[in-house]
Amino acid sequence: MVIIPATTGQMGVLPGHVATIAELKPGVLSVHEGNDVKKYFVSSGFAFIHANSYADIIAVEAVPVDQIDSAAVQKGLADFTQKLNTATTDLEKAEAQIGIDVHSALNAAITG
Amino acid sequence: MASNAAVPFWRAAGMTYITYSNICANLVRNCLKEPYKTEVLGREKVHFSLSSWKEGKPLKPVVRSDTAKE
Numbered sequence: 558m559v560i561i562p563a564t565t566g567q568m569g570v571l572p573g574h575v576a577t578i579a580e581l582k583p584g585v586l587s588v589h590e591g592n593d594v595k596k597y598f599v600s601s602g603f604a605f606i607h608a609n610s611y612a613d614i615i616a617v618e619a620v621p622v623d624q625i626d627s628a629a630v631q632k633g634l635a636d637f638t639q640k641l642n643t644a645t646t647d648l649e650k651a652e653a654q655i656g657i658d659v660h661s662a663l664n665a666a667i668t669g
Numbered sequence: 670m671a672s673n674a675a676v677p678f679w680r681a682a683g684m685t686y687i688t689y690s691n692i693c694a695n696l697v698r699n700c701l702k703e704p705y706k707t708e709v710l711g712r713e714k715v716h717f718s719l720s721s722w723k724e725g726k727p728l729k730p731v732v733r734s735d736t737a738k739e
Contacts, residue, residue, distance in 0.1 A: 564677075618694040620705070651682035655693065663700055
C-alpha cells in the first residue's frame with residue numbers, strides 16, 4: 558500500500574485502486590510492504606494511478622526522509638514566517654506562504 | 670461549464686504551476702543534510718541564452734550560466 562500526500566488529503570492506494578490522477582502537495586509519501594515502511598518526502602508533483610495497479614509518482618524532488626536536516630527546516634520555517642509578516646506584494650506573500658507550507662511539511666515529516 | 674472552485678493561493682497571486690513546483694523543489698534541496706545537499710545542488714544550475722529580435726535583426730543575447738568554467 559502507498560499513502561500519497563494529495564492536495565485533497567492523504568490518499569491510500571492499494572492494488573485495484575480506480576485509475577486516478579492526483580496533484581501532490583509537499584509531504585510524505587510512504588510505501589508499505591508488509592511491515593516494512595519506506596518514507597520519502599516529495600516536493601510537489603503528481604501521482605498517476607493506472608488501471609493495471611501501477612502507480613507513477615512524478616516529482617521534481619523526492620528524498621528519503623532521513624536525509625532531511627532538522628536545523629535547516631527550523632531556520633527556514635522561522636525565516637519564511639518572518640517574510641510573510643514583511644511581505645507587501647501578492648507575489649511576495651505567495652512565496653512566503655509556499656516557504657511556510659513546505660517547511661511545515663518537512664517538519665511534520667521529520668517529527669512524525 | 671467552468672467550476673468556480675477556489676484556485677490555489679499561488680495561482681491567485683499570478684504564479685504558474687511550474688514556478689510553484691520549482692520553488693518547492695528548491696526549498697526541499699536546501700533542507701538536506703550533507704553530503705546529499707551538495708549532490709543535489711547541481712540540479713539547480715541553469716544555463717541559457719535568450720535572444721530578442723527587433724526589426725528582423727537579433728539584439729544582444731542575454732546569457733545566464735551557473736555552470737561557470739574554471
